Every structure is written in structure tokens, then in C-alpha cells.
Amino acid sequence: MTPTANKAWSVEFPSTWPHDVSHEPTLKIGEVTTHLRHEFPFLAASKIRYFESQGLIEPHRTASNQRLFSLADVERLRFILVEQRDRYVPLPQIKDMLRQLDAGETNQEHPGRMRALPTGTEARPSPGTRIQKDELAALTGASYQDIEQLISTGMLIPDARGRLTAQAVDIVRFSKMLSEAGLDLRSLRQVRNSAHAHAANVVARLATERARNTPVAKERVVNESAEMATMLTNLYRALLTENIDVQLR
Structure with missing residues (x-):
């Protein structure tokens, strides 16, 4: 196959997932939030920029450095947000899942989540x-x-x-x-008490950022608290599973 043919093939089959949705960058960041607002009413542009900083999405940059997104980027964002919200998956794991999807190593179905x-x-x-x-x-x-x-x-x-x-x-x-x-x-109240105590710790950890009282600071607090909540959830699940396993032996 000639180099020219190789170039044409790479355009027709984008390297990033989803492969069957348009990758033409035509949407501004505000239009992206509008696309997703029905499912994620509190999605802010700063959160999308945060996902970009973590290497989860790579919007096109114009000559003036403006971000432009494709419909494929919108679907990629939807995937990230659903995995975070509904399946409690932390961002590093979502990033690896996207890497597998990009490489064609797996499909969009991910069994075994907290569902x-x-x-x-x-x-x-x-x-x-x-x-x-x-x-x-x-x-x-x-x-x-x-x-x-x-x-x-x-x-x-x-x-x-x-x-x-x-x-x-x-x-x-x-x-x-x-x-x-x-x-x-009545025994489940212990779980709620534990959740209340950990929530207080998370809020205290973010007290300095909350005090800034700016839109960027507020979004950072939301992102960081969600990440810590996910880590605590996964830690609790691991500890619970370990204790059950030990007691069943």
C-alpha cells in the first residue's frame, strides 16, 4: 500500500474511539455542554477542560488556540461521565478503558461494575x-x-x-x-455514620479551595470531591470483600 493510501485510510478510520462517529471538529465548548445538558445538568466547561488536562479527551486546537470538539468527542465525554456517575469508576481506570477502546482491545460493554x-x-x-x-x-x-x-x-x-x-x-x-x-x-446506620464522617473529612480537606469562592475553584472542589468519594467507595468495597473472604475461610 502506498503512503498516500495509508494517509487516506487513517482519515477514514480515526485512531480514537468512537470510530463510527464524525471526528470533524465543529463544536465550541459551550455547544458541547448544551449537547450533554439534559443528561448532565451540572456539567461545566471547566470540567471538560479538566478531563482534557487528564488526557481523557483531545479537542482540536485552532490557530488562535480555541478548542473545537467533534460529535465523537461528545460521545467520549458521555462515556466518561456515565462511568463516573453510574459505575463509580475513577478517572485513571476510565483512561485505561478509553485506551483499550481506542486500540480496539474491547467494546463499549464493561461487565463487573457496581451495578x-x-x-x-x-x-x-x-x-x-x-x-x-x-x-x-x-x-x-x-x-x-x-x-x-x-x-x-x-x-x-x-x-x-x-x-x-x-x-x-x-x-x-x-x-x-x-x-x-x-x-x-438498623445495622446499616453504621454505614451512614461512616459516610457522614468521611464526608466531613473530604469537605475539611477542600476548605481552602472552597474559600476562594470563584467559578474555577468551585468546579475544582466538585471534581476533587468526586474523585475522593470514588476512592473511598472503592476502598470500602475492597475492605468489605477482604473481610468477608477472611471470615468465610
Whole structure:
């Protein structure tokens, strides 16, 4: 094959995943956030720039150094955000997953993540929103009695207006699954207490950055707290699995 043919082939088959979506850089960073706003309402341009700094995406740069993105970049960002939000995968692991996808070593399906519910059943409100008990019941299939029991055991904490956070959906679902598996809901409060203590540590660690009170600082706090939450989640999973393994021997 001639060098010219090689060049044409490389254009037709881009080296980065996804290979079957346009790689023509036509979108400004604001247009990218608009594309993804429905699924990720709190996505900011600074987070996209952060992913770029970590080597997860490589937007085209114009002569004036402006970033331009393709539809393939949008799909790549969607993949990163879903792996972070829904499967609790840390950025270094996502980067390796993308490397494998780029090289054709694997496909987009990644079994074995923290997915205790079937695909398509994870309906949840947008992050940062507050929901009423009837909305929570509709989203989870839990009864009002189930929800009140979780409130009485301290697993759910309503605000002054009786509203609950968006995370209440997953708290109810996983608490219900563990209860059906035979665990006492009251014993799960220890998990919540541990989460509260670690959250306080994370917030304290980021106190200096929070005090800057600038858009860039706020985005950095969001990114770093999410990364630390992922690391703590994975550490807890490893410790729990190890302890169960030791006790079963």
C-alpha cells in the first residue's frame, strides 16, 4: 500500500474511539455542554477542560488556540461521565478503558461494575434537586411505610420542608435490596455514620479551595470531591470483600 493510501485510510478510520462517529471538529465548548445538558445538568466547561488536562479527551486546537470538539468527542465525554456517575469508576481506570477502546482491545460493554440493578432501571432525579416522599416512592417502588422506616432509622434525613435529596433514590433501592437479603436496616446506620464522617473529612480537606469562592475553584472542589468519594467507595468495597473472604475461610 502506498503512503498516500495509508494517509487516506487513517482519515477514514480515526485512531480514537468512537470510530463510527464524525471526528470533524465543529463544536465550541459551550455547544458541547448544551449537547450533554439534559443528561448532565451540572456539567461545566471547566470540567471538560479538566478531563482534557487528564488526557481523557483531545479537542482540536485552532490557530488562535480555541478548542473545537467533534460529535465523537461528545460521545467520549458521555462515556466518561456515565462511568463516573453510574459505575463509580475513577478517572485513571476510565483512561485505561478509553485506551483499550481506542486500540480496539474491547467494546463499549464493561461487565463487573457496581451495578446491582438491571440496565435501564436506574431512573433518578437530577443531581442537586429535592424530591417529596411520593416522588421517591414512585421512582423506587418502595411503600410509604418503607420510606418512613428508613427515615426513623436515620438512613434518610428530610430537610425542614420534608424533602429528600436525589441520592435518596439509590439509598432506598440499595437499602431495600439489603433488607430483602436479610440484613437489619438498623445495622446499616453504621454505614451512614461512616459516610457522614468521611464526608466531613473530604469537605475539611477542600476548605481552602472552597474559600476562594470563584467559578474555577468551585468546579475544582466538585471534581476533587468526586474523585475522593470514588476512592473511598472503592476502598470500602475492597475492605468489605477482604473481610468477608477472611471470615468465610
